[in-house]
Amino acid sequence: MDDNSIAYSEIELSPEEVLNEIGYGESHPDNEVMDVILQLLALLKREVQPRYVYLISDGRIEGTTAVHIQNHVLNTGPTISRLLEKSTSFAVFAATAGVEFERIIQEYKKTEDILVHYILDVIGTTVVEKAGDYLESKLEKNFPDMLHTHRFSPGYCNWHLTEQRKIFALLGNRPCGITLSDVCLMHPIKSISGIIGIGKDVQTKKYACQYCELETCYKRKK
C-alpha cells in the first residue's frame, strides 16, 4: 500500500483556480473576495498537509454492476462498471486535504463570516481534488506501460455511499487518518475515496453524466 503525505507545493492552488471553481470565468471578483482568497491561500501554504493512499490489487468485473476485489464485492452499479471495463487491476484509494485543513475550517467557523466560510469550503474541495489528481500522477509514474480510468467514488452514479465501508476495509479502515461515520460521512470532511481501473485497454472517459440523475452534482460536466 502506498500511503504518503503530499508537499503542499506539489499541488499549490493559484487564486485563478479558486476563482474558476467559484465560477467567475472571465469575470473579475470584488477586491474583498480577492483579498480573502489570497489570505487563505497564504495560510494553506504554511499549514496544510494533504495525504493520499492507494492499494493496487487484482480484481474482476462481475456481471454488469459489480467489481470483485480480494474478498469484497463492490456494487459500483452499471454506469461505473461500464467505465471500468477492461481493467486488469484496480487502485482503491483515499485522499484528504488533511487534519490541518479541518482545523483551519473549525477555527474560521468561530468568525461567523459566511464569505470566508464559503471561500474556504471551495478551497478545501479544490485541494482534495488536486490531491486526487496527484495520486493519479503517481499511478502513471508507477505503471508507465498501463492506462488508467478516471477515479470513481461511492455516492456518484448510483454507487451507494454505504459501499464506502468496503473501500475503507480494503485500505485498513483508517486510511490517511480518515474516519467514517455510521452514515458514511468522512472526517476530515474534505476527503475522497474510491476506485480507479488499470489496464492496457481501459477507457479514460470521465463520469458519464448523461446516465446520472444527480443534476446538482459538482462533477457534472458544464
Next chain:
Amino acid sequence: MESIDKLYEAILKGNLPLAVEMTKIAIEEKIDPKSIIDNYMSKAMDEIGSRFENGKAFVPELLMSARAMKGALELLKPLLVDNNIPRAGTIVIGTVKGDLHDIGKNLVASMLEGSGFEVINLGVDISSEKFIASVVEHKANILCLSALLTTTMNYMKEVIRAIETAGVRDKVKIMIGGAPINSAFAKEIGADGYSSNANAAVSLAKQLLAS
C-alpha cells in the same frame, strides 16, 4: 435623501460599513423604516439576485450583499418593533441528523436573513424532535431541511412524518435542499418545495408564504 440612494448602492455592492452608516443617517432623517426596507434595501437584494441568476454576479457577491443587508436591518429592527411592522417571516433551518455538512445550509440562512426573514439556524446533525421543538417555540412559518448525503437525505422524510404526527404540519411550510436532492424527491416525501441554490431559496420562501 442622498443617504438612501447610497444605501441601495452599498447593499448592491456588499459594502457593510457604508450600508450601516447610510442606514444610521436615514434613521436620523426619520425616513419611514418600511420604506427604507421595501424601496431601497430589498430592491438592492432583488437586483443582486437577478444578476446572480443571469451569471453577472456570483455566490461571494450574493453573500456580501446579504451581509450588508443584515447589518443594516439590525439597526432597523427596534423601529420595526416600535411601529408594529411585521418581519418577512420566521424560518427554522438545519442540516438533518447524521449529516455534518453546513456550508450550503449557512448560505441559504444568510440569504434568508439578508432578505428580511427571522432565521433560527439550528446547526447540523439535527433530530426531528429538535426541529419540531424549534418550529413550535418560534412559531415558524417555514422549516428548511438540508442534507448532502444520499444516506442522510431520507431522514428528511422522517422529519416530515414526525411534524405531521406532532400536529403542526398545517402550520409550517417545508423546504428542502442539498446536493442529492431534487424536486421529485421533495414531492415524494411531501415537502412543499425544493431549491437548488441560496438565491432560489429566497424566492421559494417568499412564494410559499404568499400562497
